[in-house]
Amino acid sequence: MSRELRLRIVSGIVLAIVVLAATWYGGVAFRALSALIALLIYSEWSTITRLPSQDFRGNALGWLAIASIAANILFGSEDYAIPLLGGFTITAMLFAGLRKSGTWWLPGGVFYAGLSGISLAAIRADDAVGLVAMLFVFAVVWATDILAYFVGRALKGPKLAPRISPGKTWSGAIGGTVSGVAAGTAVAFAHFPGTGLWIVFVAFLLSVSSQIGDLFESFIKRRFGVKDSGKIIPGHGGVMDRVDGLVFACFAAFLLAVWHSMLNNGILTSVGAFLLGLGL
Structure with a gap:
């Protein structure tokens, strides 16, 4: 077995344990995991699509949107997550469309990352x-x-x-x-x-x-x-x-x-x- 395969197996097991433990405990633990996933997804999305170099101000707005959604997932109620996501996505779309340097990868990232955290938290809930x-x-x-x-x-x-x-x-x-x-x-x-x-x-x-x-x-x-x-x-x-x-x-x-x-x-x-x- 190669070193890379061993590393992949070990990290996969550790990751599975963390995810399943948070799922078992539910509540704040799983909401925190959902919020973290949303933040990390947006970070990777913005890096892959080169948002910081293409539209720095727009990307800052995207981070504000995702941070707000993540905070709502962790501390708020799922009832408010959908309007938050919709409002910030529309704002990001308008901002990207009005700026010459704007890119539609920006609202796409907000929607993808935000809905990731929201849907995970909504499915697990607290029961x-x-x-x-x-x-x-x-x-x-x-x-x-x-x-x-x-x-x-x-x-x-x-x-x-x-x-x-x-x-x-x-x-x-x-x-x-x-x-x-x-x-x-x-x-x-x-x-x-x-x-x-x-x-x-x-x-x-x-x-x-x-x-x-x-x-x-x-x-x-x-x-x-x-x-x-x-x-x-x-x-x-x-x-x-x-x-x-x-x-x-x-x-x-x-x-x-x-x-x-x-x-x-x-x-x-x-x-x-x-x-x-x-x-x-």
């Missing part, structure tokens, strides 16, 4: 249902990621998106999706046996979303000629490299819950309960 819902999302995303890699290497076949990520294949994508649905369904059924086919649909949606998130980050890195989003995680690269699929799955879960609430009473009471099909 037992939120814990199961978060573990369900982890199971889907991690099983999808791991099995897509091994199935793709074993079966090979046609490329999924050769211009974006040459290593990914359709066999890996399908294998990862099947594995993600199976793992997520098993976690949900172990705690709530009556969830029915709804959980299969949600697991499928999250698995596909996580793979889209992986491709999206690959597109950004290829667009700017970057190998890794950062160097903060030994052997793995940056935070975006590790959470690209997870945050897209959380986006899908959170936005689906918001859309469902808008069609009904307009009040989003529990993202976790919605994901697990409780009370639908």
Whole structure:
């Protein structure tokens, strides 16, 4: 086993322990983790897209937006997170559009990083249902990621998106999706046996979303000629490299819950309960 592989395995285990511990404790611990992820994602995003050199003042506004959202995640209520995100994103868009040196990567970074923290915190929330819902999302995303890699290497076949990520294949994508649905369904059924086919649909949606998130980050890195989003995680690269699929799955879960609430009473009471099909 090479030194690099050992480093990758050890840092991966440590990272998993930290994330799962914060998930188990919930409350301030998980909200702090969500806020930190939002800040780190924006830091890496702005570095990759060269925002400081392209639009220094705009990037400062972006940092103000993300810092406000992170503070709201940690100390505020999820009820205020959506208008904060929307307001700061619109402000960033206007600022970027009015300045000749403005770039649309600025509002994109605010939206991507901000929604990452908000959706993670909203899914976990502070109750037992939120814990199961978060573990369900982890199971889907991690099983999808791991099995897509091994199935793709074993079966090979046609490329999924050769211009974006040459290593990914359709066999890996399908294998990862099947594995993600199976793992997520098993976690949900172990705690709530009556969830029915709804959980299969949600697991499928999250698995596909996580793979889209992986491709999206690959597109950004290829667009700017970057190998890794950062160097903060030994052997793995940056935070975006590790959470690209997870945050897209959380986006899908959170936005689906918001859309469902808008069609009904307009009040989003529990993202976790919605994901697990409780009370639908």
